Amino acid sequence: MAHKITVDGNTAVAKVAFACTEVAAIYPITPSSPMAETCDQFATLGRKNIWGTTPTIVEMESEGGAAGAVHGSVTTGSLTTTFTASQGLLLMIPNMYKIAGELSPAVFHVSARSLACQGLCIFGDQGDVMACRQTGFAILASNSVQEAQDLALVAHGATLDARVPFLHFFDGFRTSHEVQKIDEIDDETIRQMINEEAVADFRRRALDPEHPTMRGTAQNPDMNFQGRESCQKYYEAAPAVVQASMDKLAALTGRSYHLFDYVGAPDAERVVVAMGSGCETLHETVEALVAAGEKVGLVKVRLYRPFAADAFVAALPKTVKTVTVLDRTKEPGAVGDPLYLDVCAAVAQGVQAGTAAFAQPRILGGRYGLGSKDFTPQMCKAVYDNMSAAKPVDHFAVGIVDDVTGRYLLGDERFEIPTGARKECMFWGIGADGTVGANKNSIKIIGTYTDNYAQGYFEYDSKKSGGVTVSHLRFGPDVIRSPYFCHKADFTACHCFNYLEKYDVLAAAKPGSTFLLASPYSAAEVWAHMPDEVEQTIIDKKLRFYVVDAAKIARANGMGTRTNTVLQTAFFKLSGILPEAEAIKELKAYAEKSYAMKGMDVVEKNWKCIDAAVAAIEEVHYPSQPAGAFKKPPTVAAEAPAFVKDVTAKMIAQKGNDLPVSAIPADGTWPTATTQWEKRNVAAFVPEWDPAVCIQCGNCSAICPHAAIRLKVYGKDALAGAPADFKSADTKTPKMKGLGEKMTVQCAPEDCMGCTLCVVKCPMSQPKKDPATGELKANPKPALKMVPQLSVREKEIKNWDFFLKLP
Known part of the structure; x- marks a missing residue:
């Protein structure tokens, strides 16, 4: 039986590539x-490849340099690979033509990512790969x-x-960063998949001064055409070679692949x-629809280049009447997107040559998932339903409202895929708070120590550190084929209390x-401090509601703002996935594995957090009505510009998916100064200023990466109308006195990230040496100290607004 591992796509591929x-x-x-x-x-640790040597890993100055190094390496007979995506892959294209033109074996592993067009997008689609389809790879x-692991091999x-170079790709983030429980391929299997005679032949063809040959010649019109055609036999033979390699893998592992794999009803009419x-x-x-009696199917394209038209036509059922081709890229101005055009050509050739077992079907084209747009079963069903329409939509976008062309499909939210005993969990966190790392460990613990299949996917916004993260975890007894967000959560965790005012964190519960x-509030107190809308959702959905003061536990055990270990422990206690004692044991083992390189002191702090968390979880026995304390505030202020209200506000509220095409600037030109409205x-804690201690050095303002703490010097008359709690001090230095009599250091409580850099850099907030013992102790009178944001937010918002109006 194969050894199971729980791993992300990038790591699975890297193990094989190495x-x-x-x-x-x-x-x-x-x-x-x-x-x-x-x-x-791996190389640093001295790990070996299947030939018993440690590969040479060389970081170049750019992706273009990396591709040039690959070209040089394969030319001299070394088995070579590289890893890239997006614009990085485009920089490799000139060398790709040469590598392919010289019939040099090589593998580029690509986590397919969007290209920068109207805007930069670091997320996944297949635009970069499609830009390489003419290179000969x-x-x-x-x-x-x-x-990804299997086909990498x-x-x-x-x-x-x-003798053809390969570009092996998988979807960026959705596959590259998804964690799944899979069957691991061992080195012996890898060794059997590699033809040593082909390796020896490759080395014999290498440029070698002992056996001199020449490449890179210049060719004139009399023979360049012939030279370009001379490679054709290798490309015509390549599909059979790939299928033979797939068959060898199937014999060794039991996992079968084909150039084109069909799943669905044998008599499908819509494919x-x-x-x-x-x-x-x-x-x-398809499995759900076929079980309901629908005649539908799916052809999975595995080898896209060379496109084996005969094999594709043979994969289609003879009963097919309508085909929809879905591309994860956009080629503006073309008759259709790339895969659509290949399918149209292959089907037409098959029908024309008489090799197709069916009459010419209607072929529709659509686009999905650009920029990692979620692609759900509801959208899939809409695609199949569209093929049954009297006048189906062609060249459509699925999952967005394209109110410009009118050609779009939306999912039917009433459609659900049966999931059996599978469980789904969602965790709302802050980028760099440890939530994602903790959930990666959680899914690995579940995958390793239970018989469940397990999947983890981590939704980031482009801010990364400090931005919103949502971790989506699934586990259950059956194989998981669900590369989309959780939308029916059995467990929901919110790791930032203030998110209750900003996001609909319980929409999927x-x-x-x-x-x-x-x-920060106990079970007895919390109901008086949440928005009415959240409390009504808890009541309507009859949720089992628990709280834990994770920040308090983290601070008490020397972990600062890192609450992830506390909340991970709470998850395992409440979910009951593992017996409590076993869960705590494995959590401590993973904490040691994760933090051992930072020292046992850090590991032991995590262990203390785990022990403290178990006893600190409280169930909230809530009433049948909201407390009526307050409603969710508007996403942006009433005085915000129209564009911010109509577009930016939806993005801030995590509702950007609802924006129609017409709302987005077509050429990527956006108004400036919009971030001030977000x-x-x-921050759980923000800095509070003591003007009596401050030496007015300005270090705090200079170091803040978000300009959330600022210093102003002004005349005393400017204080007219100041809020009662507004703080100021007389200027002390001659330079400041020349600018005005008064100064203020003010924090923006809603913009502060709670990073504490201002306190760290403040000379008057540093620990003081105890004269008696010589030990460093906290400064009893700092100029800046961190205080709970909720306790000062209301007054500091007013102070910040007044501060901005000062000259």
């Missing part, structure tokens, strides 16, 4: 960087973490046998063609499910 590689030329780019980092770590698509084996992670969502949708809130309100 085992099959002698040289890796790398340059980091999101979301492919972890592949290069993993290989670099074979293109192999993986749809899941398991497939197929690529490394097939490139040697075919979707796609590649990438969307195939997993389509697969489970199932009735009767569990809600865990990181709260009040993130994520």
Whole structure:
């Protein structure tokens, strides 16, 4: 039986690539960087490839340099790979033509990512890969973490046998960063997949001064055309080589792949063609629809280049009447997007040649998932329903409102995929608060210490550190084919109390499910401090509601603002996935594994947090009515510009998916100064200023990365009309006195991130040496000290507004 591991797509691919590689030329780019980092770590630790040597990992000055290094390396007979995405892949294109033109085996692993067009997007689609389809590289698509590992190995084996370089890709973030429980491929299996005779033949063709040959010649019109055509036999043979490699993998592992895999009803009349992670969502949708008696199917494209038209036509059921091709890219101005055009050509050729077992079907085209837009079963069903319409929408976008062209499909939210005993969990956190790391450990614990299949996906916004993160965890007894966000959560956790005012954190919570809130208030107090809308949702859904003061526990045990260990412990206690004693044991083991490099002191602090968290969780026995304390505030202020109210506010509230195409500037030109309207309100603690102690050095204002604490010098008359709590001090230095009689250091409580850099840099807030013992102790009278944000927010908002109006 295969050894199970719980791992993300990047790591799964990197393990295979490292085992099959002698040289890796790398340059980091999101979301492919972890592949290069993993290989670099393996090399540093002295790990060996299947030939018993440690690969040479070389970081270049750019992606163009990395591709040039790959070209040079393969030319001299070294088995070589690289890892890239997006604009980084585009920088490699000139060298890709040369590598392919010289029939040099190599593998590029690509976590497919959006290209910068009307705006920069670091998230996933297949635009970068499609820009390379004319380079001569074979293109192999993986749809899941398991497939990414398996087909990475197929690529490394097939490139040697075919003498064609391979671009192996999988969807950025959705597959590259998704954590799944998979069957691991061991080194012996890898070794059997690599044809040593093909390796020896590759080395014999290398440029070698002992056997001199020449490449890179210049060719004139009399023979360049012939030279370009001379590679054709290798490309015509490549699909059979790839299938042979897939068959070898099936014999060794039991997992079968084909150039085009069909799933669905044998007599399907409506068939979707796609590649990438969307195939997993389509697969489970097809299974549900077929079980309901519908004649639908799916063709998964695995080998996109060379496109084996005969094999594709053979994969379609003979009963097919309508085909929809889904592309995860946009090619403006083309008759259709790339995969659509290939399918149209392949089907037309098959019908024309008489090799197709069906009459010419109607072929529709659509786009989905650009920029990692979520692709759900409801959207999949809409695509199949569209094929049944008397006048189906063609060349549509699915999952967005395209009110400009009118060609779009939206999902039917009433449609649900049966999930059996599977559980879904959602965790709302702050970027860099440790929530994502803790949940990665949680899903690995579940995958390792239970018989459940497990999946974890981590939704980031582009702010990363300090931005919103939502962790989506699934686990259950059956294989999970759900590369989309959780929308029926059995467990919901909110790790930032202030999120209750900003986001609909309970929208996906199932009735009767569990809600865990990181709260500075006890179970007896919390109901008086939440918005009415949140409390009404808790009542309506009959949620089991728990609170824990994670920040208090973290501070008490020397962890500062890192509350992740406390909340992870609470999750395991409340979910009951593992017996409590076993869960605590494994949590402590993972804490040691995660933090041992930072010292046992840090590990022991985490252990103390785990022990303290178990006893600190409180259930809230809430009344049948909201407390009526307050309503959710508007997302932006009433005086905000129209664009901010209509567009930016929806993005801030995590409702940007609802924006129609017409709301977005077509050329990417946006108004400036819009960030001032976003009040993130994520700091549990903010700095409070003591003017009597301050020496007016300005270090706090200079160091703040968000300009959330500022210093102003002004005349005393400017204080007219100041709020009662507004603080000021007489200026002390000659330079300041020349600018005005008064000065203020003011914090913006809603913009502060609680990072404490201002306190760290304040000379008057540093620990003081105890004269008696010589020990450093907290300064009893600091100029800046961190205080609970909720206790000062209302008054400091008024003070900040007044401060901004000072000259």
